Amino acid sequence: MSEDDVLRLIEQAVIDHRLPPGTKLKEVELAQVFGVKRGAIRKVLTRLVHSRLADQRPNIGVTVAKPSVKEALDLFTARRAIERSMLVSLAVKITAKQIKQLRKMLNEELCCYQNGDSQRATALSVEFHQVLASMADNDVMTGFLNDIIRRTPLVILTHLGDTGQNLCRNQEHSAIVDALENGDGEKASQIMDQHLSHIENRIREEPELPKSNLAALLLKVPS
Amino acid sequence: MSEDDVLRLIEQAVIDHRLPPGTKLKEVELAQVFGVKRGAIRKVLTRLVHSRLADQRPNIGVTVAKPSVKEALDLFTARRAIERSMLVSLAVKITAKQIKQLRKMLNEELCCYQNGDSQRATALSVEFHQVLASMADNDVMTGFLNDIIRRTPLVILTHLGDTGQNLCRNQEHSAIVDALENGDGEKASQIMDQHLSHIENRIREEPELPKSNLAALLLKVPS
């Protein structure tokens, strides 16, 4: 099992809240679980910490991050700034072909949702934002947005609980594409702002404290 | 010598263009230069790579990054988006005391420049942007901006050469503070946009190929 695989599995376990905030990530235990050497786990944990999905305290270890409410709000504000800028620049250069691609994605997402495959619908919903970013063609901002997207599920989980999942409205995404097609970047930005505010406004105080199983949790596939 | 010290010295060597883009950073050599173990250098290099100041190719090694022109332009576009957002939110909440602090900084920068201490003037000029960010009080965006600020000297060096240093105009910084004082975030943003465009527009094609000395270069203090 490769290093990237291990990272992906742990990240997914955090996103699926099978590893609640505060859970300690022990090196030897993880090494045994994934059948890799401790050095590999160490590198993975370093990456996790750098992406702010985990905290590290010297000589103590790394734990799944517990983002504060402020961090959650900062995250959404940053996201608005970045997506706004990308939409404005994209609106003046988007092609008919790209519009078509976006509409196709939205349609597929809707189908999945109606067919009850909400997990795939959510994935497509996230991918919508990433595809917009790739079309805006700014690698720096795309990188920042990916950072934010990676961190967002954790803050939603921490402050909204399970009810916070699947918050993107297909309808709003659709309106953004409409605005882009009309070359109206300002309007697209406004819709995006509202879209993100829908989520942001629901964030409230509520810490959650966990227990830890690690072995079983990490390898379980979310059905 | 601590790990952070080593990182700082190498970063500074890149910024001062004593380590030109493409220079190979050999682990054992660096370890000897700084008198630390190879493992420590390894961790430092990992951090350098993650901050995009260096590239890594498996089994070959890490080299000082050679940012492309597109990367440079993307960097400035992202910076505009972030600083704009921060200025807009800061304009409606900045205090008289903070205005005073900013004016004091600008004054000091001007003095340094007139006294010929251009190095300190440049440092203050950079710090101006960072202080604005801390006042805007968004940790996520502050982090992104710091990433950008760390990468900017390298792209300027690569594409403008030595003449590109010290590009921030004290006068423009001053105008931004004026706009903030009037609570006009939009105007402050416009000035900032122009300010950054002054730099961005000068970027042109021009690769630079280096040789490498490492030992002498890294420890030399820029007089």
Added chain:
DNA sequence: CAAGTGATTATTGTTAACAATAATTTTCTG
């Protein structure tokens, strides 16, 4: 029993030796 104290265990951090790979030099051959 509560609180401290020392011993034990568990966990993270470091290092030196080894392995694997890439770069270089040497040697061979037409």
Added chain:
DNA sequence: CAGAAAATTATTGTTAACAATAATCACTTG
């Protein structure tokens, strides 16, 4: 001598053993 093949060297990557630190437990004592 040019070019390819082989041998050598240099460099990065991995690992297992050890060291240092923190957490836990058992024990004593007031």
